Amino acid sequence: MRACELLTIVDEIIPSVRGFQKRLVAQKLAYLIERLTGQREHRFMWHRHGPYSRGLAREMRRAAPCEASEELVRIAKDLIKRFGEAAGDPVKGLEIAASLKMLMEEVYPRPEDPVEELLQRKPHLSRDEVVKVYSVLASI
Amino acid sequence: MVTSKSKYVFDELHGFIELGPGIIDIVDSPSFQRLRRIKQLAQAWLVYPGAVHTRFSHSLGVMRVMDQLVTRLARRGYVNEHEALVLKLAALLHDVGHTPYSHALEIFFHSRYGLKHEDISRYVIENDPVITDKIREIGADPREVSAVVMGIHRNTTMNMLMSSDLDADRLDYLMRDALHTGVVYGRIDVDRIINTLTVTEDGRLAIPIKAVHAVESFYIARLQMYRTVYYHKTITGYQLLMETIYELISRDAEISHLLDPYTTPEGIMRSVREGTFFAWDDYYIGGLLNYIVAHRLGSKGLRELASMYLSRKGYRAVMSETYFADTPEKEREVEEMAKAMKEELVMKGVPEEEVRVYYDVVPILEEDEQVVVITRDGPLPISELRQSIIWKLPKSMVVLRVYAHPRKVTEVSEAISNITQR
Numbered sequence: 001m002r003a004c005e006l007l008t009i010v011d012e013i014i015p016s017v018r019g020f021q022k023r024l025v026a027q028k029l030a031y032l033i034e035r036l037t038g039q040r041e042h043r044f045m046w047h048r049h050g051p052y053s054r055g056l057a058r059e060m061r062r063a064a065p066c067e068a069s070e071e072l073v074r075i076a077k078d079l080i081k082r083f084g085e086a087a088g089d090p091v092k093g094l095e096i097a098a099s100l101k102m103l104m105e106e107v108y109p110r111p112e113d114p115v116e117e118l119l120q121r122k123p124h125l126s127r128d129e130v131v132k133v134y135s136v137l138a139s140i
Numbered sequence: 141m142v143t144s145k146s147k148y149v150f151d152e153l154h155g156f157i158e159l160g161p162g163i164i165d166i167v168d169s170p171s172f173q174r175l176r177r178i179k180q181l182a183q184a185w186l187v188y189p190g191a192v193h194t195r196f197s198h199s200l201g202v203m204r205v206m207d208q209l210v211t212r213l214a215r216r217g218y219v220n221e222h223e224a225l226v227l228k229l230a231a232l233l234h235d236v237g238h239t240p241y242s243h244a245l246e247i248f249f250h251s252r253y254g255l256k257h258e259d260i261s262r263y264v265i266e267n268d269p270v271i272t273d274k275i276r277e278i279g280a281d282p283r284e285v286s287a288v289v290m291g292i293h294r295n296t297t298m299n300m301l302m303s304s305d306l307d308a309d310r311l312d313y314l315m316r317d318a319l320h321t322g323v324v325y326g327r328i329d330v331d332r333i334i335n336t337l338t339v340t341e342d343g344r345l346a347i348p349i350k351a352v353h354a355v356e357s358f359y360i361a362r363l364q365m366y367r368t369v370y371y372h373k374t375i376t377g378y379q380l381l382m383e384t385i386y387e388l389i390s391r392d393a394e395i396s397h398l399l400d401p402y403t404t405p406e407g408i409m410r411s412v413r414e415g416t417f418f419a420w421d422d423y424y425i426g427g428l429l430n431y432i433v434a435h436r437l438g439s440k441g442l443r444e445l446a447s448m449y450l451s452r453k454g455y456r457a458v459m460s461e462t463y464f465a466d467t468p469e470k471e472r473e474v475e476e477m478a479k480a481m482k483e484e485l486v487m488k489g490v491p492e493e494e495v496r497v498y499y500d501v502v503p504i505l506e507e508d509e510q511v512v513v514i515t516r517d518g519p520l521p522i523s524e525l526r527q528s529i530i531w532k533l534p535k536s537m538v539v540l541r542v543y544a545h546p547r548k549v550t551e552v553s554e555a556i557s558n559i560t561q562r
Contacts, residue, residue: 043258054509108294
């Protein structure tokens with residue numbers, strides 16, 4: 001999965017997001033795709049925005065536009081749709097899903113309640129949004 | 141059982157560093173003592189003869205800096221006692237898994253197995269026959285310590301104290317490397333940085349605007365160290381030569397077993413569990429080069445390169461360019477040049493161990509990990525602060541070099557000329 005493919009996908013599916021925000025969204029998407037498909041291509045830290053890969057950030061900065069593979073587009077569209085519908089907004093949905101996934105599986109000490117943990121950390125999110133995305137994540 | 145007394149080590153940079161109860165036991169462990177035998181800057185001493193300081197002193201230094209940081213932040217209620225202990229241990233042990241010859245071998249393991257030294261450090265912290273138990277005896281959880289090293293601790297501020305633009309690691313190594321190389325550009329006002337550092341509401345590290353000059357000098361010092369030390373033309377040349385030698389040894393059926401068990405992630409992990417990890421140091425690899433040359437082992441090409449390394453007659457830089465880039469377009473342009481050069485040289489049939497194309501993009505500021513400045517209008521990333529010279533700094537430094545075996549210099553120069561003139 002190349003950085004340029006992720007950016008192309010975000011451009012196509014969520015064209016309203018630009019610049020630094022676009023790269024942040026791409027980070028969340030990359031994390032979800034990698035972890036949900038069992039890949040460990042990039043190393044992610046737990047950051048105030050959620051999962052963040054320094055290596056991926058550097059790749060994205062200098063990525064030239066490219067075409068994304070059909071398979072990757074299919075997976076990404078599915079995830080963006082599911083989480084976007086749950087949260088009422090695709091950007092928020094990806095942010096919540098990626099953060100919850102990392103809280104549940106990688107962050108240590110593991111929070112007893114990842115939903116509560118995320119709500120404390122990101123007060124701009126509503127409980128309803130987070131719970132709905134959590135349910136979708138649990139079903140995948 | 142944990143040693144109850146403290147000891148003091150005199151460090152050339154920080155003065156006396158206290159090794160508290162329990163910490164001494166970790167420092168005395170074979171796997172930590174191993175760091176005495178791994179140079180911090182690997183090949184830099186070939187250019188700066190004084191750069192022979194070790195990862196041992198650096199690790200103690202990072203612990204000391206972290207101690208100063210957490211003491212300040214604890215007074216302000218940002219860090220509690222338990223977190224302070226975990227941070228101190230993470231600082232002490234963050235490099236415990238470093239490969240010999242620092243980055244030269246890390247590139248080998250990363251490209252083959254996706255393995256980095258942080259992964260090995262994590263494994264050592266959680267599985268070393270001595271260190272792991274001592275961490276528990278002190279009252280910390282090894283997994284929590286390794287989580288900070290990996291940047292996946294639940295507390296994002298703790299992650300940033302260990303790994304961000306202005307972390308304890310950088311605050312030590314910049315000054316230490318400057319001291320030992322003699323490069324004056326690397327000196328920073330670390331006291332002001334430590335004594336003014338604070339934390340924003342959302343957990344980012346920040347400094348008040350009155351201290352911005354100290355942080356500016358940090359960024360500029362770091363850039364200068366990149367140019368004069370970390371990406372020095374001759375130093376990166378020897379790094380590439382060591383990478384090539386190691387690759388050739390690993391592929392040579394006659395002698396590759398001499399690298400065992402430290403050739404695969406599984407082998408390395410087994411050595412940690414079995415307590416033999418401590419033997420894998422600069423002397424092990426360096427001694428292997430001596431052995432290969434003295435006993436005429438391996439291929440002729442390998443022996444030649446090993447001799448070159450030991451005699452300081454390494455690759456020659458046929459071309460060396462450094463660019464400063466504000467846009468990704470420049471970075472891509474240089475990357476395309478690097479690819480074109482590699483293709484041309486492959487077409488000419490130059491063996492890969494006789495020519496190496498070196499390309500790297502060095503961010504001057506990490507986009508989302510940079511220091512935040514507390515202004516009247518709220519916290520602002522330093523690169524967005526118009527009163528700061530950081531605003532005008534380029535985003536990255538791009539390095540492109542072509543190195544050749546001394547006997548291939550003319551041939552490779554001609555090939556490079558052909559490309560650059562097109």
